[in-house]
Ligand code: 5AD
């Protein structure tokens with residue numbers, strides 16, 4: 227039976243009650259939320275840290291903490307293997323501290339075969355909470371502390387819902403991620419996400435606008451709107467607001483800030499959205515538009531529902547409206563049945579578009595997805611060889627594009643410390659390009675005018691303009 231789209235106030239009230247009861251039981255405890263995977267997981271982890279903090283736990287980054295939540299990623303096999311290795315390691319920490327609570331959350335906790343594997347072979351794990359049930363973390367921890375079974379089965383939550391008003395502990399003051407919708411309806415044939423994150427559900431625009439308004443009032447400068455496919459925002463609601471409308475509304479808020487968003491699906495990316503971006507100085511000139519491959523035959527097998535020609539026409543329109551737009555994309559190499567000719571189509575597309583940068587992946591079969599059982603004659607060596615050709619081509623393009631930045635001036639947000647060396651700080655251009663430069667730490671969180679003085683394949687070097 228459908229329970230409606232939103233978790234009721236009564237249910238979130240119960241979680242708050244659980245938080246208070248845990249707080250009374252665990253004075254001085256520590257908690258660690260270890261995050262794998264995408265920005266959506268990062269955002270979910272900030273929510274879990276918020277709840278844990280309300281429960282009285284001090285947040286640490288040690289897997290010796292009293293509570294360890296592993297927020298997992300299922301997108302490729304490599305990610306899963308890493309997570310399983312780390313869960314395995316927790317047998318030692320639990321031996322040292324038998325009262326340690328270990329919870330596996332995130333996308334892997336939504337996969338039936340992984341749940342069974344964890345229950346059978348990873349006995350140190352106390353509970354599994356998938357991405358649609360993690361709002362019940364307080365109840366889960368209370369159950370475990372009181373000696374009951376902590377597990378809340380994903381199957382008990384057939385219609386995934388949105389829980390508003392739960393606490394959040396944000397990592398940064400000057401940049402934040404705001405989920406505007408959850409789940410995905412697209413069922414690209416290689417992708418596990420629709421199975422583990424459930425159907426698309428959009429937050430109310432009023433809740434999103436309020437959250438962004440509060441962030442801006444609190445000094446936040448860089449706000450990234452998140453969704454598996456932001457372009458289908460609102461399609462599941464009675465509201466007459468689509469993603470372009472929402473972005474337009476947010477762009478009208480008072481304050482000095484930039485809005486970013488990801489991810490856009492090319493089949494739903496509209497001219498209206500690109501026009502909205504072009505018309506608001508608050509919307510970053512960056513479009514992450516995953517194309518996945520440059521062969522119509524493979525795009526069809528991937529169930530992507532656009533053609534190379536349609537994709538290229540979107541790119542043309544975006545550049546016509548915003549000549550300085552930064553374009554990035556995702557590519558999968560070695561999808562089942564990809565021939566050398568299909569792959570050359572991908573290289574051609576990349577040469578035509580000249581993306582600023584790419585995220586490149588080798589196809590990884592995911593249990594339960596259609597692509598996992600498609601005939602896949604190409605060898606591992608052929609796929610690696612294609613992957614290398616792709617990366618080499620993109621590196622040349624990225625390096626050339628970055629060199630073109632040298633001598634130019636940008637307003638950039640100083641957003642963090644770099645990993646050492648003289649260039650101790652990082653900043654982002656409006657389009658999201660990374661600048662390394664030397665400056666005082668107190669500048670973090672402010673906009674500054676910068677001149678680009680050097681470039682590599684992956685980033686830029688710059689200096690502050692006095
Ligand atoms: N194998 C390889 N890459 C994948 N992606 C999603 N599923 C798979 C898979 N099974 C990539 C897509 C997507 C990005 C987030 O991860 O390129 O856009």
Ligand code: SF4
Nearest residue numbers: 410412413414417419
């Ligand atoms: Fe996966 Fe496709 Fe949904 Fe993206 S749009 S999350 S690739 S199914």
